[in-house]
Amino acid sequence: MNDLPDPKKLLGADRADGSIYSDPDLYDMEMDRIFMHNWIWVAHRSELPEPGDFITTFVGPHPVIVSRDRKGIVHVMLNRCRHRAATVCELKSGKTASFVCPYHGWAYGLDGALRGVPHQDGYTGQLDKAELPLVSLRVEEYNGLIFATFDADIMPLDEWLGRAKPWIDLFMKQGAGWPVKTMGEHKFTFPGNWKIQLENTTDAYHFPIVHKSFLDSVDQETQNTLTFLGGSGFVEDLGHGHSVMVMIPELVDLDEKLDAPIPERFAELAAELEKDYAPDQVRRIVRAVGGSGFNLNLFPNLACSMAFFRVLRPLSATETEIRHIAIGMDGGPEIANQARLRLHEHFQGPMGFGTPDDAEAWDRVQRGSLAGRNISVLLNRGLGHEAQREDGNLFSDVSAETGMRAAYRQWLAAMTAGVGQ
Known part of the structure; x- marks a missing residue:
């Protein structure tokens, strides 16, 4: 039997061994030590607004049901008949009143309780329904984001999110005064390790190179806005593996700078909105349509990425599923939500300019990392001028790999928790 890989030998302060992208034993350790012992994002509140609503998804490799019971309480349960x-x-x-196993008809309530067993007399007193509910995970919510964990002893979600919470609040201002809602998604897989994608959402360095075709597809005003590598943006470590990458500082708080000129690409939308809304509200809606000016990475599986949710799910050491979930204004003007969808399609959509180029880069990282042995992947960009804020947060310029180092510090902490103690 082979010895398990030692995470401490694979990760340094500013570099990692290339095997972190392909070692199947390391992957199995990650599924246990990270995806069973951290808060994992499973849903947005708008996906199950009413009692009886449910979705199915995954926590790591584990299929789960996320449901809202008759009392309005959200449950996350393993999708596995007892x-x-x-x-x-x-x-x-x-929407349903219960979940019924198609094999033998065992029926469970929205809270997972076992409600009915066909021909129960066949068990002659050997079955207690109260002892056989669907297995439930611990569930907590912050500002519409619903998380679950297998770890009953983990810190509260509020503490886990910590310094990321103000950034979540800023991101949710894309509702322009209305609640944020999900508006559909597209899903795809790429032949690479999940950490390659985790790195990407906090990587501004690649943008003008990988996304040149996208930049060529937009007007000059938009190009100027997205030329941010030499600007005043930054990447900041928010603790617990979370980070924020601010690319367009003037779009961090969408409730501010409402007197700024409306971009030319939104002039027609603004003209239509002016028929029904006051000027200040029009400007607020238009700013929300354009999205926030930052990417927020929440370790290990969710990115609040400018104007959408990006969710990763590891499938194997060398395969990852990505979901791009469009968001909009719940109750807001339909014309504004349609504009957001068109922008989403332009970059994130399967026929857009951004996602295919990103996926090609991720694929190349995976294939290239298999070349040679004992060759490091560098994580040191921006380290020489990284500084510390008064609250202790490390930060550096927008092209720095500060966010990647933050995620890998948490990765190492999770992978070595309790080892040798």
């Missing part, structure tokens, strides 16, 4: 392990729900989303 009888013979069949999944009890195969729909992506819907």
